[in-house]
Every structure is written in C-alpha cells, then in structure tokens.
Amino acid sequence: MTDEHPDVERGSMFGMPILKAGRKAFASWYDGALVLKLGEPDLTAAALAYVR
Template sequence: MMPKVSEQAIAEYDAVAAGLVSAGVVRGSMFGMPCLKIGRKVIAGMYGDAMTFKLPPQPREKALSLPGVEPFDPRMGRPMKEWVLIPLSQSAVWPDYAAEALEYVRG
C-alpha cells in the first residue's frame, strides 16, 4: 500500500514537474506511484510526502547527508541502488535533485 500524500507534497511535486516540462519530462507511473520520465526512463517519483530521485554517486552521497534523506526502499527490504528518498521537509532541494536526475538518466 502506498503512503498517504499531503496536499503540500502534491503542490511541491507539481511544481517540480512543471519546471521540467520544457526539458521533455512527462508524468507517468511506476509501481503505482506518480513519477517523472524522460522517454521511457524514470528520473523521479513521489512516495508519500517525499520524492525519490535516481542519482549518480556524488549527488546521491550529498543528498544522503541532508536530514531525513535515506536510500529509497519501497518496502521490499532492499534499497534501490541509485535512488534516494528526500522528504517534504527538504522540498526546497527537490528541483535541484530533479535536474541532477534528469542529467544522469539522459547520460
């Protein structure tokens, strides 16, 4: 079951999504959660009151140093290797990490 999502988290997620439209990012879904894609590749998603981002090693480590940020484990007991979960309390950095994820996934 997916965690509940607050209106504030939805608004912040929508702002991130809107900021990436001009780069060709579209909305989609992955495992039942809203996500952002470039082509068929997922760059970010919404999980409860947090966003997940696929990041290369350095930005991932930087993100993990922020309060409340953790490796993304969608309740499978095994964190996803390149993914981090950044809580709503850190939403000010969501656009920055979305841009990092986009650059990384585009290669």
C-alpha cells in the same frame, strides 16, 4: 516541470506518479516524499547528515 521541459513526461510506475525523461524514470512521489534517482556525485552529497 513538464511545461518548462518538453522532454519530461508524467507517468505511473507501480501505482505511483512519476516523472520520466524518455523512457527513464527519475522522480516519484512516495509516502509524502519526493523520491529522486541520483547519479554517483549526488549520492555522495545525499550522505550528508541533513538529507533524509
């Protein structure tokens, strides 16, 4: 992703690998799962039964 989007950088937070845009983290990897920071419309969609 960082190759395709120059504004996205790899980093580390609390010992976990993260992706960030500017100084804001928006994705990380935890316990074998991708963790994303979602906005309000995405939170509604994530409430669907098939989303873990």
